[in-house]
Amino acid sequence: MDVKIISTEEKPLLDRGYVISIVIKNFKQRKDVEVHLFRPKWDVEEYSRYDWPDLIGNPLPGAKQIDPISSRKVLLETFNEEEKNIIVDYLKKRYKTRLKEIRISIINLPIPLGLVGLSEIEPQGDIGIIEFEKIPNYPLDFPFHGLYNLARHEKINNLP
Numbered sequence: 001m002d003v004k005i006i007s008t009e010e011k012p013l014l015d016r017g018y019v020i021s022i023v024i025k026n027f028k029q030r031k032d033v034e035v036h037l038f039r040p041k042w043d044v045e046e047y048s049r050y051d052w053p054d055l056i057g058n059p060l061p062g063a064k065q066i067d068p069i070s071s072r073k074v075l076l077e078t079f080n081e082e083e084k085n086i087i088v089d090y091l092k093k094r095y096k097t098r099l100k101e102i103r104i105s106i107i108n109l110p111i112p113l114g115l116v117g118l119s120e121i122e123p124q125g126d127i128g129i130i131e132f133e134k135i136p137n138y139p140l141d142f143p144f145h146g147l148y149n150l151a152r153h154e155k156i157n158n159l160p
Contacts, residue, residue: 003088006105011081013109014050018084022091022146023101028128030153032100035130035146037087038077038118047076057110066114073117078107079144087144118147126150 012018020037027033056071079087084104091102123129126149133143 002100003092003102004104006103012078012106014055014075016075016078016080016083017107017109018079018081019105019107020079020084020087021103022095022099023103024095025098025100026156027148028150029156030150031156033148033150033153035148036118037079037144037146039079039083040077040119040131040143040145042076047072050075055110056113058113060112060114063114067116068113070116070120071111071113073119074111074115075107075109077117077119083142083144086140090140119145121147 022035022037024033024035025031027035050072052068052072055075056068059066088102088104091099121127128148128150130146130148131143132138132145133140
């Protein structure tokens with residue numbers, strides 16, 4: 001398994017900002033499924049400590065309905081350095097034979113207004129959520145989830 005750090009900075013500009021994705025070799029009869037990890041919850045104190053006008057940028061081109069709260073979730077769903085290290089260690093130990101890759105990057109700021117958090121995407125059809133904390137023997141003190149889209153990945157052995 002490769003651990004790739006994709007970043008132009010050594011650390012995020014804020015106390016959080018690490019983005020993690022994994023590639024699962026075989027998942028739900030698909031090959032090399034990319035899963036984007038995120039924090040599903042945070043507290044009000046954390047939400048209110050950021051200077052949001054400096055962190056949220058111009059609207060996405062063509063965005064019709066823009067919810068600034070949703071765009072803020074993009075940052076809140078990222079990990080701090082300690083969480084990143086704990087998650088990477090956990091994944092390397094628990095899923096070392098199942099993962100092809102772990103990718104770590106730092107979120108680009110400002111976040112475009114109109115971008116939505118992963119926690120707002122509803123599972124349906126080929127889009128799903130892995131709730132890691134519900135997996136038996138989950139040892140971490142905080143939850144994290146993973147969003148995937150099976151439609152983006154090749155079926156294994158052309159199974160229906």
